[in-house]
Amino acid sequence: MNQLAEEIRVGTLTLDGEPVDFREGETIYEVSERCRREVPTLCYDPRLEAFGACRLCVVEVEGIRNPVASCTTKATEGMVVRTRTKTLEKHRKTLLELVASENRDTKVDELSGYASQEMNDLLVRYDARTGRFGGKRSGTSNSKDKNPFILRDYDNCISCYRCVRVCAEQEGDHAINIMNRGFDTQIITEFNNDLRDSSCTFCGQCVQTCPTGALTDKKAIRAKDTPGEIKKTRSVCTYCGVGCSVDILTKGDRVVGIHPAMDGPANEGALCIKGQFAFDFVHHPDRLSKPLIKQEDGTFKEAEWDEALQKAADGFLKVREKYGNHAVYGVASGRAPHEAAYTMQKFIRAGFGTNYIDNCSRA
Amino acid sequence: MTDQEIIDQWKDQDAPLLPVLHAFHDRDDYLSEEAIRVISTGLKIPLAELFGTITFYHHFSRSKNGKATPRVCTGNVCRLNGGKEMLEALKSEGATPMPCSGRCDDMVPVLHGDQVLVGSDANSLDHRATPLPAPNPGGSEECVFRHIRAEGRHTLAGYRASGGYLGLEQAVQGSPEALVEIITDSKLAGRGGAGFPTGVKWKAVAEAAGNPKSIVCNADEGEPGCFKDRAIMDHDPHALLEGMILAAFATGAHRGFIYLRYEYPETQGILQQAIDEAHAANLMGDNILGKTGFHFSLKIVRGAGAYICGEEGSLLNSMEGKHPFPRNRPPFPVTHGFEDLPTVVNNVETLASASHIARKGAQWYQGLGLGDHTGTKVISLSGDIQRPGNYEVPFGFPLATLLHDWAGGPRDGRTIQAVTMAGLSGGFLAGDDLEVTLDEPCIRGKGSFLGAGGIIVFDDSRDMVQAAHDAMAFFAHESCGKCFPCRIGTQRLTERLNDSGGDLALGDWKDEVEDIGSVMKATSACGLGMAAPLVTESLLRYFPDAIETHLSCR
Ligand SMILES: Cc1cc2nc3c(=O)[nH]c(=O)nc-3n(C[C@H](O)[C@H](O)[C@H](O)COP(=O)(O)O)c2cc1C
Ligand code: SF4
Ligand code: SF4
Ligand code: SF4
Ligand code: FES
Ligand code: FES
Numbered sequence: 051m052n053q054l055a056e057e058i059r060v061g062t063l064t065l066d067g068e069p070v071d072f073r074e075g076e077t078i079y080e081v082s083e084r085c086r087r088e089v090p091t092l093c094y095d096p097r098l099e100a101f102g103a104c105r106l107c108v109v110e111v112e113g114i115r116n117p118v119a120s121c122t123t124k125a126t127e128g129m130v131v132r133t134r135t136k137t138l139e140k141h142r143k144t145l146l147e148l149v150a151s152e153n154r155d156t157k158v159d160e161l162s163g164y165a166s167q168e169m170n171d172l173l174v175r176y177d178a179r180t181g182r183f184g185g186k187r188s189g190t191s192n193s194k195d196k197n198p199f200i201l202r203d204y205d206n207c208i209s210c211y212r213c214v215r216v217c218a219e220q221e222g223d224h225a226i227n228i229m230n231r232g233f234d235t236q237i238i239t240e241f242n243n244d245l246r247d248s249s250c251t252f253c254g255q256c257v258q259t260c261p262t263g264a265l266t267d268k269k270a271i272r273a274k275d276t277p278g279e280i281k282k283t284r285s286v287c288t289y290c291g292v293g294c295s296v297d298i299l300t301k302g303d304r305v306v307g308i309h310p311a312m313d314g315p316a317n318e319g320a321l322c323i324k325g326q327f328a329f330d331f332v333h334h335p336d337r338l339s340k341p342l343i344k345q346e347d348g349t350f351k352e353a354e355w356d357e358a359l360q361k362a363a364d365g366f367l368k369v370r371e372k373y374g375n376h377a378v379y380g381v382a383s384g385r386a387p388h389e390a391a392y393t394m395q396k397f398i399r400a401g402f403g404t405n406y407i408d409n410c411s412r413a
Numbered sequence: 414m415t416d417q418e419i420i421d422q423w424k425d426q427d428a429p430l431l432p433v434l435h436a437f438h439d440r441d442d443y444l445s446e447e448a449i450r451v452i453s454t455g456l457k458i459p460l461a462e463l464f465g466t467i468t469f470y471h472h473f474s475r476s477k478n479g480k481a482t483p484r485v486c487t488g489n490v491c492r493l494n495g496g497k498e499m500l501e502a503l504k505s506e507g508a509t510p511m512p513c514s515g516r517c518d519d520m521v522p523v524l525h526g527d528q529v530l531v532g533s534d535a536n537s538l539d540h541r542a543t544p545l546p547a548p549n550p551g552g553s554e555e556c557v558f559r560h561i562r563a564e565g566r567h568t569l570a571g572y573r574a575s576g577g578y579l580g581l582e583q584a585v586q587g588s589p590e591a592l593v594e595i596i597t598d599s600k601l602a603g604r605g606g607a608g609f610p611t612g613v614k615w616k617a618v619a620e621a622a623g624n625p626k627s628i629v630c631n632a633d634e635g636e637p638g639c640f641k642d643r644a645i646m647d648h649d650p651h652a653l654l655e656g657m658i659l660a661a662f663a664t665g666a667h668r669g670f671i672y673l674r675y676e677y678p679e680t681q682g683i684l685q686q687a688i689d690e691a692h693a694a695n696l697m698g699d700n701i702l703g704k705t706g707f708h709f710s711l712k713i714v715r716g717a718g719a720y721i722c723g724e725e726g727s728l729l730n731s732m733e734g735k736h737p738f739p740r741n742r743p744p745f746p747v748t749h750g751f752e753d754l755p756t757v758v759n760n761v762e763t764l765a766s767a768s769h770i771a772r773k774g775a776q777w778y779q780g781l782g783l784g785d786h787t788g789t790k791v792i793s794l795s796g797d798i799q800r801p802g803n804y805e806v807p808f809g810f811p812l813a814t815l816l817h818d819w820a821g822g823p824r825d826g827r828t829i830q831a832v833t834m835a836g837l838s839g840g841f842l843a844g845d846d847l848e849v850t851l852d853e854p855c856i857r858g859k860g861s862f863l864g865a866g867g868i869i870v871f872d873d874s875r876d877m878v879q880a881a882h883d884a885m886a887f888f889a890h891e892s893c894g895k896c897f898p899c900r901i902g903t904q905r906l907t908e909r910l911n912d913s914g915g916d917l918a919l920g921d922w923k924d925e926v927e928d929i930g931s932v933m934k935a936t937s938a939c940g941l942g943m944a945a946p947l948v949t950e951s952l953l954r955y956f957p958d959a960i961e962t963h964l965s966c967r
Contacts, residue, residue, distance in 0.1 A: 102741045102938055103938075106897075119936075119938070123743075141931070144929065145932055145936065148897060148898070148932070149897055152901055184914050185905050185908040185914040186908065209900060218459075218462075224461055224462055225461055227464065227466075229464070229465050231891075232903065233894070234894075235900070238461070249459075249460075
């Protein structure tokens with residue numbers, strides 16, 4: 051952790067008394083993370099450009115009078131850095147007490163969103179007095195926004211602007227921004243309209259990066275009172291060929307929500323509206339749970355898989371016998387993952403000896 | 414002009430957003446939803462971002478006829494002089510309050526569209542020129558105000574008559590390095606508040622890689638109790654222009670901008686006229702003074718009401734049409750300034766001083782200070798004092814002499830209870846500390862700083878807790894909202910000074926105020942949040958009894 055290979059090492063600094071190597075362009079925060087210093091943060095999301103809002107990540111650097119924000123300060127040769135002095139820890143605690151004082155709730159349900167526990171975890175870690183610093187609360191809940199996916203409960207917003215930045219930097223959508231200034235800042239869409247009337251694509255990334263649950267996943271939070279522990283199962287979104295990694299949240303045998311996998315190689319924490327919010331089909335009463343076979347009179351009859359597959363195979367064979375190999379044309383679903391797409395083309399090419407294989411999303 | 418004509422006029426120019434917003438705001442008297450949509454498309458700025466940025470500025474109106482409705486200064490000086498009563502009296506015309514608008518040496522200013530009226534009450538409002546500094550009461554040698562009182566000094570002919578542009582003519586005979594050396598040797602340091610050595614700044618930009626470079630004059634003058642830049646620009650505009658042209662020569666910059674605060678509409682006209690004259694006389698434009706390759710042109714960018722836009726990173730973001738939050742530092746503007754290219758950002762007074770120094774030399778300027786101090790500083794003096802106004806003092810000059818001898822002392826029958834430093838940013842000085850000399854080492858020794866040189870006087874009739882509250886309320890109003898300690902801290906401190914933070918016992922009150930203050934000083938992202946707690950810190954230092962009385966009377 052402290053030593054890097056010669057090819058990537060550009061310098062060494064002293065971190066809490068220990069010599070530590072750093073890479074080109076690394077910030078003090080990144081070096082500290084690599085060395086497991088657990089510097090607290092609230093406005094930080096490793097996918098976004100460092101912003102420098104919460105100031106929890108401040109560290110002392112010898113020769114600089116004030117502590118510096120480690121997330122925005124690059125490591126330099128010979129720097130002497132202290133990440134956890136008594137003074138720093140006191141400032142952090144005061145900052146946390148200040149930020150807790152602007153919110154209605156500091157504890158929110160885990161189902162609110164991926165990062166929703168960040169603030170409360172820090173309040174607990176620092177034993178912060180949440181009732182200190184009485185006064186006006188900031189942010190106004192926008193509960194009149196009737197979209198079915200995102201609860202905009204800005205009474206719990208701490209103006210870290212992670213939502214605004216993720217929307218611009220990751221989703222490229224620029225749907226939300228900052229209105230007013232100072233204690234009056236609000237997160238808004240253009241002209242302070244509803245999300246539906248903005249360029250929002252409901253990708254949900256703002257929800258998942260929000261450290262307080264001010265933005266809450268309306269679909270997931272329905273299961274707040276459902277008994278049981280939340281279990282996370284790593285999987286791949288079934289909707290399209292991109293293959294976004296997801297963590298499926300379940301309580302008992304019910305899917306209650308979806309989290310994007312921050313380490314998903316294809317998506318790095320991003321999802322789209324379908325992968326994020328459209329999971330109700332899983333338990334929907336209309337969903338087919340058994341194969342159906344169409345009868346002569348047009349009605350369907352429930353069947354077992356063996357029977358259904360046999361029926362389908364017979365159909366294919368009959369077509370081939372009667373009209374030849376090229377009478378079969380395979381159209382793979384755009385929702386199919388790699389493996390299924392591969393199997394499909396194999397089925398058509400090797401099974402029927404034709405190259406008539408295509409994909410439904412070809413324009 | 415049609416929508417499209419406005420967009421076309423600006424869209425390919427540098428720093429187009431503010432001029433475009435002003436063009437619509439001037440034409441329609443407000444920024445309509447339709448206008449905002451047109452601008453978003455025309456300048457390719459996402460709608461939500463543009464909308465958010467517009468709401469950041471105090472003076473852009475989004476309701477019909479909004480620009481024309483009067484804005485009354487209820488700033489920290491004007492509220493001592495009837496500003497709030499003026500606001501009440503003009504309420505029927507839809508008047509709204511504005512923070513200090515840089516005219517604290519006069520009666521209460523009211524912005525009517527693009528005209529500043531001043532008066533002691535609603536019936537006496539009248540349009541008149543910015544007060545000229547009184548002749549130096551001590552007869553001490555001046556730099557910035559040296560010729561400002563000369564007849565016609567604001568015209569090119571008048572400026573030249575008292576030696577104007579000789580410094581520039583001298584400088585272009587030599588090398589840019591030689592000019593940088595003169596400025597460095599003079600020990601001129603930034604007069605906008607931070608006091609960074611000007612020669613070092615120019616040298617850094619001259620040596621920085623990347624083109625085109627820019628010279629940006631910071632004429633945002635938003636600090637309450639500061640009105641010196643206005644006097645310089647209104648009465649001696651060519652001194653500023655000459656300073657900028659010199660900076661351009663020294664650094665190789667070809668483009669310049671004056672970021673002028675919204676509240677100075679007349680100044681914009683004066684500056685534009687001076688720029689046009691300078692262009693016509695080949696003091697600007699291409700091959701200046703016949704020197705091949707020396708090109709420099711200048712334009713004015715009008716702000717829209719945001720104190721933080723005087724902070725250089727915020728100013729640059731504002732010019733670039735971004736949300737005007739301060740920038741994270743490093744990197745600094747000298748390497749990553751306007752459009753991330755090398756940029757000099759200098760205050761009006763700094764640049765005006767440079768033009769005198771270029772002409773009269775480094776030794777001359779150094780010699781103007783008292784004792785070991787070098788140079789002079791313009792002090793904007795206002796509040797409870799007989800003769801408010803701008804005074805140019807040598808560094809090291811006793812505050813008491815300025816207050817009592819030069820400015821006539823307190824009003825009749827009153828004594829001076831406290832003064833602010835650096836406008837409001839330095840907090841208060843009181844008691845024995847009123848014996849300071851006006852220079853950074855002395856004033857910093859008292860836990861304050863001289864900064865841009867605004868001094869507001871509070872006499873013994875004033876409630877200092879109220880004064881501190883009003884100062885903190887200003888910072889809360891102007892906090893940009895980027896960083897937690899300042900965004901929340903200025904609000905909580907204001908609440909502690911007006912008791913809306915709950916019923917706190919004295920001990921808890923002090924505990925909270927001190928903890929908030931120390932976290933703001935140590936961790937705020939820019940100077941606003943770092944300086945604001947000096948107000949409460951100095952209140953606790955000088956007026957502990959007033960706090961106790963205040964808390965026990967509620
Ligand atoms: C909150 C804040 C407000 C400022 N306002 C001004 C201003 O109105 N005018 C100014 O010249 N400098 C202002 N400054 C200082 C600028 O950031 C910058 O240091 C200055 O313009 C540099 O010019 P100088 O070196 O000539 O002083 C402000 C700084 C802060 C932190
Ligand atoms: S859901 Fe996605 S597109 Fe909509 S505001 Fe959030 S991040 Fe932006
Ligand atoms: S809604 Fe959440 S992510 Fe957005 S600024 Fe507020 S606290 Fe931060
Ligand atoms: S200190 Fe205040 S004004 Fe400066 S960046 Fe922070 S919030 Fe903005
Ligand atoms: S994480 Fe560095 S300021 Fe928030
Ligand atoms: S002009 Fe009103 S307070 Fe300065």
